[in-house]
Amino acid sequence: MRFSKMHGAGNDFVVLDLRDGTPAPTPALCEQLADRHFGIGCDQILTIEPPQHAAAVASYRIWNADGSASGQCGNGARCIAAWLVRDGSAPAAEGFVIESPAGQHAVTRASNGDFVIDMGAARFAPADIPLAGVAAAQDEYALDIDGQTLRFGAVSMGNPHAVIEVDAVAGAPVATLGAALQRSSMFPESCNVGFAEVRAPDHIRLRVNERGAGETLACGSGACAAVAVLAARGRVDAARGVTVELPGGCLHIRQASDSGTIFMGGPAAFVFEGEWP
Structure with a gap:
């Protein structure tokens, strides 16, 4: 073979x-x-x-x-x-x-x-992600994990993603918190968990714990998901383009302002x- x-x-x-x-x-x-x-x-x-x-x-x-x-x-x-x-x-x-x-x-x-x-286009409807026990899309979801309240955005890029905004990705608990969220019954198909640090409206840093693979050096759909969630909050300017800095290199994400279509280059x-x- x-x-x-x-x-x-x-x-x-x-x-x-x-x-x-x-x-x-x-x-x-x-x-x-x-x-x-x-x-x-x-x-x-x-x-x-x-x-x-x-x-x-x-x-x-x-x-x-x-x-x-x-x-x-x-x-x-x-x-x-x-x-x-x-x-x-x-x-x-x-x-x-x-x-x-x-x-x-x-x-x-x-x-x-x-x-x-x-x-x-990113899909935010809970049924599309899918998210269990949620009727309508929210900007931010809250879930109690190991005694702490975890807040995250959720979106589908053809696969399920949770996006957690952090002050600095370097010290983010990617392996432990990512795995805990992946095991949650809120995500019946598990999910990819991204930890995003906003550096500027056109630049973020990102680490992703992928379902079935663990933390990877880069995640293309995760980069798209992070930009979609952060753009919906007004944290980045996706229409002008966002550089997503991952441990293995940079991806360039742009979202069309009319259709919401996301384009990924790298x-x-x-x-x-x-x-x-």
Whole structure:
């Protein structure tokens, strides 16, 4: 089984081409591939598959390091776009469309060569996230965890996100508090938990604990979610664009003021190619 090892701002992937009909990896195989000591090592496995609609050049699915399926991965979308361009399945200089479990995504190129992904509009309705026990969307939710009241925003980018604003991300309890929120019954499908520090209206710092993977060096959908939540509060100017600084690098997020569509730009890099025995 041939694979490509790739990363987007440090969020790393094993990419498998299944367009020849090869079956999707089992949860056990995903765990083997993702193991950083006995396998290839990655945050997620991405499988490239035939398109579901004529407008798309290919579709892809996302598997977390623990073998669970995910509905969206922004950094993965850019890596899939770069892989398809290198493969010749997508044009290098023109826009094209790819499909994730969350829907179709238009892909364009920035002037610096980065891939820019149309991530769609953020969805705040509790049923869309989903959030249990909540009737209407709120700017901020409160939940008692281990005797302390945790306040957070919640949004779907095709996968569920909680966003916690902090004074400084360096000392944020990403692993402990992130895992506790992921286990909460308020999130029946768990969630990705982002800790966001606003530096300026066009600059935030972010750390994300991803469901099924733990803290990653970058989370594309998490960057979009953080900007969406903070923009709704007036904390950042998403229409002009926001640089999201993550441990593995920077992503650039812009939200269209008319439609609410979020565009995410950033790097996509090939690390090595190999064959799984």
